[in-house]
Amino acid sequence: MTHSEENYLKAIYHLGSNQSKAVATNSIAEQMETKPSSVTDMIKKLSEKKLVNYRKYQGVTLTEKGKSAALGIVRKHRLWEVFLVDKLQFSWDEVHELAEQLEHIESEILVDRLDEYLGFPKYDPHGDPIPSREGQLKKTDKRLLTEVSLHMPGICVGVKDSSAAFLKFLDKNSIALGHEIVVLDKEEFDGSLYIEIDKKKMHISNQIASNLYIQVTEE
Amino acid sequence: MTHSEENYLKAIYHLGSNQSKAVATNSIAEQMETKPSSVTDMIKKLSEKKLVNYRKYQGVTLTEKGKSAALGIVRKHRLWEVFLVDKLQFSWDEVHELAEQLEHIESEILVDRLDEYLGFPKYDPHGDPIPSREGQLKKTDKRLLTEVSLHMPGICVGVKDSSAAFLKFLDKNSIALGHEIVVLDKEEFDGSLYIEIDKKKMHISNQIASNLYIQVTEE
DNA sequence: ATATAAATTTAGACAAAACTAAATAATTGT
C-alpha cells in the first residue's frame, strides 16, 4: 500500500464515519487538496483492490477491508501523537503534521511496541479515541461544554475548533485535555459559563465553551 | 528532497567515507540494488542540485552541501535505532529496516527532541557514531577485546570466530552484539579477563576475548 | 419539465524514478 493510497483511505474514513452515505468525489478532493479527476483515478485503483465500493457518479464507501486498513492508519497516527506529546514534550497543536508522516511507517510490531510503551492509551491528545489492534473504537459520549448540565462532572477530551489560535488560548489558560471540568453556573444574559477546572474557578465565554468537548463521567 | 534522493546521498556517503576517491556508478547500483542506468539518472539530478560533484565516467563525490545532507540522514537513522533499542525493547539486529523508514521523517525539531529524550547518545546500538547536529562525528576504533585497555568502555560489535560453537557459547553467557563491555582486570597468568557486560561481572578466557570485536566509545 | 448549473468522469499529458537494450568510453591483458 502506497502512502497516497493510505491517505485516500484515511480521508474517505474521516468523511464517511459520521454518515452512512457514500462520500462524494469532490469532498475527497477538497479534503486532500487535490483535483477531482485525480480522486477518480485513485478511487478506481482502490476499487480494483477491493478497498472501496464504487459506482460511477455515486460516490464511495469503504469495504470492510478498506475500513480495517483506514483504522490501522488512524491507530498509528493517534499513537504517534501520544508519543510526541507525552514523551517528546510537543504541545497538542504541533503534532498533527508530524503524525501525518509517522503514520505511514510500516510495521505491525513497531505499533504494538509503541502502544505498550505509551501504556495502552485510549485517547489521543485531542481526545479522539485510538482504535484497538482489532479496529475497535472506544465509544465517545462527548458533548460540547455548553450542553452539559450544571454540576455534572466531566473530563475535557477534545476541541471542535482545532485552530492553532484556539489551542494556544487554551494552553495560556491552562485548560488541557484530561482535566476535570464542572459547570457551576450559567449566565443567562450572554451564555457565558462559570466553571471549575482542575480545582480552579474560571469564567469563560459561550464561544469558548461551545468549542470544548467534554466526556461526561456520570450519567 | 525525496526519499530516493536521500537514499542515494546516504549510499554515496557510506561508499565514499573511507576513501577520498570518487564513488563508481556500479558500486552505487550494487549497494542500492538498482541498475547502473538508474544511478546515472539520479546522479545527474543530484549534480544539478549541487549535492554531488560529477564528471561523466569519473564517478561522484559529495559536495559540502551533499555531505551535510547525508550526515543529517545518518544522524536520524542512528538516533531512531537507539530509540527502538533503548525504549521499545527491539534487539540490535531488528532495527535497521525500521530506521530506514524513520530516517526520512522530516523535522529538525523532532530529531533534536528525540536526541534530548535519548540522553544525547554518541553511538548507535551497533557502535557506530551518531553525527552531531552540526555534522561532527566521534572517532571510532574497533579492536579485539584483548587489545582494549582496562576500564575503557566499548560496545560489542562483532566476532572473529563465527563458528556455531562460539556463538552458542556467547548466547549461553548472554554476550550479545550491542552490549556495553568494560574490561575490569587482566589475569597475567593466563591472559583471561574480568569484564563487566550489561552490568554483569564475568570472567572469560583469553581465547574468548581474542575473538570478540569491541568498538571503543571513549578516547 | 427542461434548461442551467454543479459534480463527475474521460482523455491526454507530464514528472519522478525505475527499467531494458544499445551505444560509447575506459581499462586491462598480452
Place this chain on the structure above:
DNA sequence: ACAATTATTTAGTTTTGTCTAAATTTATAT
C-alpha cells in the same frame, strides 16, 4: 598498442500519481 572486457551513459519505455481541458452525468430552479 590495441583487441577484448568492463563500466558507464543514452535512448526509449513503464508505472504512479498528478494535472488540464473536454465530455458526460446528476442535481436544481423556475
